[in-house]
Amino acid sequence: MRYGLAVPLLGILLLGAHTLRTGDVWLTSFVVTIFCLALTRQGWARLVTAAVLFGASLLWVRTGISLVHMRMMMGQDWLRLAAIMGGVSLFSLTGAGMLLSAPARARYMRHAATAVPQAAAFMVCALLLLVSRDQATRVTLLLSDRFFPGSGMLQIVLMSIYAAVVCGLLLDNRKARRVRAATWAFFSAVFFGQLALGLAGVERLLMTGTLxxxxxxxxxxxxxxxxxxxxxxxxxxxxxxxxxxxxxxxxxxxxxxxxxxxxxxxxxxxxxxxxxxxxxxxxxxxxxxxxxxxxxxxxxxxxxxxxxxxxxxxxxxxxxxxxxxxxxxxxxxxxxxxxxxxxxxxxxxxxxxxxxxxxxxxxxxxxxxxxxxxxxxxxxxxxxxxxxxxxxxxxxxxxxxAMELTFFRASPAFSKRLFVVLVSSLHAVFLAVARI
Incomplete structure (x- = not known):
């Protein structure tokens, strides 16, 4: 996988170049963070990077269709452009496929047993925060956007990484009790810390003007x-x-x-x-x-x-x-x-x-x-x-x-993983948005 990793990494760099070209520095920071994740050996990072590359392939198709349509309206040649954009999309898709191969699994060996639930926690957290950010019309939901407008994408990827890490720790029976207590206390400290600073005068730390x-x-x-x-x-x-x-x-x-x-x-x-x-x-x-x-x-x-x-x-x-x-x-x-x-x-x-x-x-x-x-x-x-x-x-x-957590008729092992994915994702989302 030494040289095979070049294709996925180049696919991420192409996505980063595209976001930088649009002038969205914060979205570019999101892509750079994914690039850094791809360099690690974490099992869940492999799956997250593959998902991002798959999304990038769809983005290239959508962008290509838009550009081709514009050229057709202007009466200009569009075949070469369509071929280029199709090739870039296929390149990204190939990179995603390579990350799902056996050599890639051998390289990303750390915490491989919990890779799927950790990647799921990352993506669930990211999806919930993206939807919440998009639907929040009355207030600016994410703190990063309040202090640095447009930086919400960076906060979303960082909180999603946090969700994945917490998920992995909660799945470890040797650490789960201590980690739950610690992360729960951390959430409460952040919640009330923001309240105290907001009341002290940093009003942007409060959700609304109503206490x-x-x-x-x-x-x-x-x-x-x-x-x-x-x-x-x-x-x-x-x-x-x-x-x-x-x-x-x-x-x-x-x-x-x-x-x-x-x-x-x-x-x-x-x-x-x-x-x-x-x-x-x-x-x-x-x-x-x-x-x-x-x-x-x-x-x-x-x-x-x-x-x-x-x-x-x-x-x-x-x-x-x-x-x-x-x-x-x-x-x-x-x-x-x-x-x-x-x-x-x-x-x-x-x-x-x-x-x-x-x-x-x-x-x-x-x-x-x-x-x-x-x-x-x-x-x-x-x-x-x-x-x-x-x-x-x-x-x-x-x-x-003897103690089993069950979800409908699913096996206890699957139920445990699904529960931890959901609870760690919600914990990270609440940590990001729960303010008074």
Missing amino acids: HMPVPALVIAGPLFRGDGFFMLILFSVSVLLVGPAWCSHLCYIGAWDDRLSRVRKGAPAPLPAWAGTVRAGIAVTVFGTALGLRLAGASLGLALALAAAFGLAGVAVMMACSSRAGTMAHCSAFCPLGLAGNLLSAVSPWRLRINDRCTRCGACTRVCRYNALAPCQVEKGRPALSCSLCRDCTTVCAHG
């Missing part, structure tokens, strides 16, 4: 009170549909705090009282009922914000007083109304965590579950409690392969 209180329950309570502003509710619902209740273990900006505080206690998490679930249901009914009641009563926005702030502070108090002592995420499992909504809505999601007959009741899963979902009685039933957030910590420590 929203970062309390998860307001994702539902806010629209109930206002009667509008359904963006976050729609985002939450779509996320639950895609990855079930994993919103609570990967994507919630406040949940990461509860996770951190629950790790203060050393040893296995302590189970919450049997009435914890009933309390959470009561809190949810109270919060959502109050929001709707305030709207019907014509209450002021100031009163609603004061109550929301008090509820948010109460949640932090629960984390500090209960989660840190029990080692169980009491806020997420027994307090947060949005978490309960996610657990209930997950009934329409195809994801399920099941305990098969290989289970020996060793208790390893119970000792790592921070969501109070795998008490011994639940293990006996063969399924986790309602509070399960699909964090997958239990699947990474089960030495018998």
Whole structure:
């Protein structure tokens, strides 16, 4: 593959020359980044480069048709141009094919076992960010575009690389638990760091000029009170549909705090009282009922914000007083109304965590579950409690392969890969766009 790599690389350089000729420096930076990826030995980079070259071949065809049509309208010769553009398109397509060959697979040997899901995470993240950027008409969605107009393509490729890396790490059972906690905490730090800097005067770090209180329950309570502003509710619902209740273990900006505080206690998490679930249901009914009641009563926005702030502070108090002592995420499992909504809505999601007959009741899963979902009685039933957030910590420590994440009738191995692709892609997308 030493000389065979020249064709794919030259194909990428031709694409870069084309984008530079159009004057789009930032799109050229996207292509340069892909070129650099092609020089690595990462298995997923090979597939991503092949996909870009395939897209380039279609771009050359489209450009060729446009130029040929223009020459025909002007009465000029077009056959030579058509042959040249067709040849360039075929060259790019050949480069893509070469990257899919056996010699190429031998060269790109690093993390070859996870190459397909990592490449999928890259492309899903890139697609979601491209669509979001294109459809966002009211605000400039990506931070890079706000500070350096037009640079969004560079941010998209960098975030997509990040998604691919995170995907590979989450697929490694030896690293998945630590990586999930670290990336989740990183997302929360970026989210609130941007909020703090925005309030300090860097207004471009805020999504809009309207400040929203970062309390998860307001994702539902806010629209109930206002009667509008359904963006976050729609985002939450779509996320639950895609990855079930994993919103609570990967994507919630406040949940990461509860996770951190629950790790203060050393040893296995302590189970919450049997009435914890009933309390959470009561809190949810109270919060959502109050929001709707305030709207019907014509209450002021100031009163609603004061109550929301008090509820948010109460949640932090629960984390500090209960989660840190029990080692169980009491806020997420027994307090947060949005978490309960996610657990209930997950009934329409195809994801399920099941305990098969290989289970020996060793208790390893119970000792790592921070969501109070795998008490011994639940293990006996063969399924986790309602509070399960699909964090997958239990699947990474089960030495018998008894903990299975399933997606319809797909195999557990395929289900695991698909889930990690989706959750790592959404994590990277949220990291790029989730701001207040």
